[in-house]
Structure formats: structure tokens, C-alpha cells
Amino acid sequence: MTIAHKLSAKELAVTSAALLAELRARRPLVQAVTNFVSMDVAANALLALGASPAMVHAPEEAEDFGAISNALVVNIGTLSQSWIVGMEAAAAVAQKLGRPWVLDPVGVGATRFRDAAVDRLLQFEPAVIRGNASEILSVARIAGLSEDAAAPKGVDSAHGTDVARASALALARSRKCIVAATGAVDLITDGERTIELANGSPLMAKVTALGCALSGIVAAFAALSEDRFVATAAAIAIYGVAGEMAGELADRPGAFRVAFIDMLDAIGPEDIARRLKVV
Amino acid sequence: MTIAHKLSAKELAVTSAALLAELRARRPLVQAVTNFVSMDVAANALLALGASPAMVHAPEEAEDFGAISNALVVNIGTLSQSWIVGMEAAAAVAQKLGRPWVLDPVGVGATRFRDAAVDRLLQFEPAVIRGNASEILSVARIAGLSEDAAAPKGVDSAHGTDVARASALALARSRKCIVAATGAVDLITDGERTIELANGSPLMAKVTALGCALSGIVAAFAALSEDRFVATAAAIAIYGVAGEMAGELADRPGAFRVAFIDMLDAIGPEDIARRLKVV
């Protein structure tokens, strides 16, 4: 077992800037099987940053669309039985083709229906699992790794990121994937390497579906690098920095959302270098 | 039969401010089975005001989610057969658990499919029915209380609130619920008590789904008080005042929507006290 090198803020800033430039040049096509609440803001966030979103969820076209897309995000926010079929079909194609896919287990732990859906989706080997702390605790429980997951309150996290650390690491090791528990502090781990970021704005929690939109952006970055730990950290770093920039332009959630989309479009290497905070 | 005390603007302002403070402290979890058009703005309106929205519609999770949520809104805007199943399941759980739920009968009267859905949903005893005047007329007709409901034009009201007064009162009495017919003037009644509010902005009708978002906010307030008449009036009062505040900041619908979300976040007791208009 190697001692994991600790990624510094400076290193991550340089890598994030390079990946962002590549994203804007290559415009990865991100297929999203996502919830109804996030459709608009997730597509706009991906477009503003420079990627190409496509909300495509029918099982009948999973194979054809998987063949042309560069990454996939599956988000269970507004779950239903018919959508689960589409989620599994899309995830299965991604797994088969070796395309990275991100699981966003919105509200897992709140209902047995969600737990069962996540349990099934995990078998398709997501490259990244991104959720709030409560959700990561619940996924770890579903994966048989802990018993201490408290029931979350709806779709908002009832826990700080810190509480999810052990579960996140265990989940990453067990499922050989990246786990990101995001919140005021974002924890990203591959089970060996761990990094914690502290950018963003408190207003991000006052705008719906910004976590869902982040999962789409993580998918876009995962398409750009085989090192999915670094790709995930870069996506979350850029998102947090853009949120921080927007928080300086707007002090309420309506204006913040507009400014945030603008900052995803505006953000450049200097912003990342100057602002990125690694804890 | 008691003579209903007429709620004054001052009394309603004080109660509204107290309920708003309680909402922001307790952050009620509002389950929304709502239409696709309103998902984004309804979730953002609830978040901005201080509640916790969750768009959850699958019948399979109605029981689990009903057990943790504080209120429910059912909105038939983008109706389909599979969603009706989820609506009925959620409403049945709310009825069983004694949780308040709000029916927003979007477009009822326009198609027999909608009329039949509303007819079925009414059996689950909504605490509040909120719609525009045309919709309230149609619901009263479906409930067997009048014959004079003209067909509405699509989902926008073809009638002023005044026309719906008799139907609203009859419906409230017959179904033992609160009925709110909102528009330029908002009429709220429990069949005995009636109050009419006159805040808001003409721009509210130029932004889609602001009525739907209001229904979610009524549900949040209904979770806070056993007196559902006062809770509904408070929710509509606050919403109208926030709309009026936004109307002073923006003069067109794009900017108005942003300002309105901001004002739901900003609104405080003094705004309500100073601006609330009871007709």
C-alpha cells in the first residue's frame, strides 16, 4: 500500500484550470438521467461552464445515446419505477462501454424505495458517488459498510460533512470509486487519497438543485481524466470557487442563482488559483 | 352557529409574522407532487422563504415519505395517469396521518380527465384548496355545488375572484376545508370566516407557476397551525407582500421572478405590517 500523496491547493488549482480549459475545448457530451427539479439549472450550469448537456432517460435509447456521450450522471431526485428502468439501462451501457458515470443518490435513506434503487444502481459500478453527508452515510449503510446512518430529513442534509468521513472512505474502498460528500466543506476521497475543500457560499443551499447540477459537472470532468479522484476534486473546486464569486455579487437566492450561472461562464485559472481553499 | 370574527389587517400581519418566524425556525418539510413547469420555481420559493421542499411523487414511497414530511401539496398541472396514482397515494397517507395537504387543481374544468382526477382527490379531504377563480368554480361544480362554472381558458383564469365567492364559501362548508381563490384580489374562506387580500403585483401573472409555488407555501404554513384558515391567509398575505416588494424592484417578468425569490428571502415582520392590505 502506498502512502497517498496529499494534493496541495496549488497543485489542485493548476490541474483544475487545465481540466477546465480542456472541457471548454472538447465540450464533453454529458447524458443526464436526472430529476425534474434540476433539469433546467443542471443543463444551464453545464452549458455555462462549457460542456454539452443532454437530458435523455428512455431505456430504449440508452444504448444509442451511451455510444455517443462522454459521461453519464444518474440522479434519483424525483424517482419513479419507470425512471429506474431508464437509470439502470443508462448505467449498464456506461459500465459496458467503460464510460464514467456519477451517481447522485438524492434523498436516499428517506424511503425504502430509494434505498432499493441505490442498491441496484451500485451494481453498475459508478465512477463517482456524490451526495450530501446524510446521503453518503445512507449509501454506505446500503452497501453494508455501517449501521449508523441516521434518517435524513427529506432531501436536505441533516449532517455535516465531517460525520460522513469514515463512511465515505469505506464506501470508496469497498466500491473502488470516488466518493464526494459535499456541503460547507467538501470531502473527496478514493479511499486512499482524501482532500477537503472549503469554497462556496451559504447561498448555494438556498437555491434548489445546485448539488444535482454539481453532479453533472463532476461527470463532465470525469470524462476528461482517467484519474477520477483529481477530476472530481477539480469539478468541485471550480464549482465552489464560482459559488464564492457569485456570493460576492449577490446576497439573496434569486440574484445568486443568476450570478452563479454567470460565474460558471466567467471563471478562469486566476480565480481558481487565487481562491481555492484546501482544508 | 357563531358569528365569525372578522380578521383585521393588523391581526393578520401579527399572526403572519409569527408564523413566518416559526417557519424559518422549524423549516417544515413539504412534500410536493407537483407539475413539471413549477418544479423549479416552487422549490426555490419554498427554500427562499425558509421551508424545506421535496419533490417526491412515486406511489411506492408515499408511505415512507409521508411519515417524515410535515405537509403535502398536490398539483395537477401536468397531469397523467401514472401521476394520479402517486397523487392519490400521497393524499391518502396525509389523510391517514392527519397531515394537512393542499390541492391545487390546475386547469380543472378544461378537460374531463382533470375533472375526474379532482373528483377522486377530493375524497382524501384536502385541508386547503387553492386555485384561481375559474378553478374554484369548477371544483365547486365537481363537488355538486353549482352548475354555473364556465369552462376556463387553459390554465389561466377567465374570471375575477369575486365571481367565485359563492362557490368558494359553499365548497369550504361542504368539504370542511379552506378554500382560497387567488388573483388580483385573494379570497380565503373556511365557510364561516372570509378574508380578502389585495397585495401582489400584476407581474405575478406574467411568470409561470407562481400560483403553484404559492400552493406549496400554503402547505408549509398549514403545517404550523391547527387554524388552517389563518395559516392559509398568512401564507397568501406574505406571498402577496413579497410580490408587491418585488414589483417595486423590477418592471418586467424576467427580472421580477428573480426579485420575487429575493423578496421571499428578505421579507420580515415590518414589511408585512406596513404593506398588508385587507379589503
Added chain:
Amino acid sequence: MTIAHKLSAKELAVTSAALLAELRARRPLVQAVTNFVSMDVAANALLALGASPAMVHAPEEAEDFGAISNALVVNIGTLSQSWIVGMEAAAAVAQKLGRPWVLDPVGVGATRFRDAAVDRLLQFEPAVIRGNASEILSVARIAGLSEDAAAPKGVDSAHGTDVARASALALARSRKCIVAATGAVDLITDGERTIELANGSPLMAKVTALGCALSGIVAAFAALSEDRFVATAAAIAIYGVAGEMAGELADRPGAFRVAFIDMLDAIGPEDIARRLKVV
């Protein structure tokens, strides 16, 4: 065969202004069977301009709602089997009643599922087909008119409008409908008459679903004039001019979207007369 008269910028500006005034006076009810991503922005764009949108997709209410609506738009963006049933039901009613309907074949060519859906929808005789150049190429191929349609990249166009010219004309002639291939330059043709417009803003491609929203607006205009070529050109002209106006007010996609909705509300005859660019 008559020599088609070439519509001048001045003529189109005058007609567009007259149709816009009529739209605001009559407020046509536009039924939209559209994708989840576009629901919010398409409804708000129609409302801001002055029409009355209604997102209604259930096959069970196709007949009742078709009877009261003035036009229909069918958009296959977030396609699924159950929605195809609703699309066909709505299109069949429009065909039967002689109501104009607009087909927006989002992402056609990307999957066989989409191609098959478009093939079936074409039989209901859309009055207008509006898409980006890649989509128009694919529809022409599906209609048996060409073999040279390259696979598009997701839902964004991989081609300039120019490439779709021959396919657009052939499709319009063959299907006796209006074909509009929109992009940096918008090409509108009925197979005889052709006009190209060059308004808009590069930011329109950075906001999701603005093409979808345009299709709804084309439907609203198609309800106002038997000359669907002129109606389509007017809708696209107004939309492009509003986009250009918004592009002078905002330089990033978040603020641009807000400004664009505002400009759809603000636009008047002088804006159209002064700015309209016919190539």
C-alpha cells in the same frame, strides 16, 4: 409554378409587428407537449411575449384540450414511450381539427428511438418543423429525402444552417409544411419561398432550451395567420430581435436569460423595424 416573391426586411418587420400586436390582443392558447428541461423557460417565454401556454400531455385529455387550444407544439427532447403516446394523440387531434402544430425534433438522428418517433409524428402533418441544422438534416433523411445526414452531437447542432438548405427545401415541399432551421442564421422555407434572418445573440446557445421555447412561440404565431410561412418568419424574427436586445443588456448566460425574458415582454414594432436583418 409561381416565382416566389422575396419577402423584404421591411415587409417582414411590418407583418411581424402586426402579428405581435394581434398575439398580445388575442393571447392564443398554446398547448405544449414538451420536454422537462424546457417547461419553465418555454412557458415563461410565451407568457412574456403575450401568449397563454399550457403544458398538457396526457393522451386522455388530448381531445378535450385540443378543442380549446389554438395551436400545439410537440417537442421530443426528453422522450419516453409513454410521452410518445401523448404526442401522437395531441398531434392527431390538431390534424383532425385543422389546428396548426409545430414539431421540434430535438436530438433526432442521435438515436433510433428518436428517429422512429419523428417518423410516426410526421404522419400527423405538422404545419411547421423547427430544429437546428443537424435536426433538419436528420428529419429529411427520415422522410426519405437524403442520405447525407451526419449524426448530430447530442442535442446541440453540429452543422451550420447553410448545410441544411437543400434538405429544408426538399422537406418543406415533400411534406407541404414550413421548415425552419435555426442557428446563427435562421432559414425559413415553405419549399418555394425562403427567407434567412440574422438576428440573435451568441449567448442564446449558452442558455438551455431557447430553441424549444422558440418552437412554442412559432406555434403561437401559426395560430394567428393562415400564411404559416410568414407567421413562422415573424416569430423567429421577433425572437431573434429580442435576443439581440438582451445581448446588449447582459454579457453572460445567467443574466442573459433574465434579460431575454424581459425583452420578449418589452419588444415593440420600432425594435423590430430598426433591427431586423434579412440576409
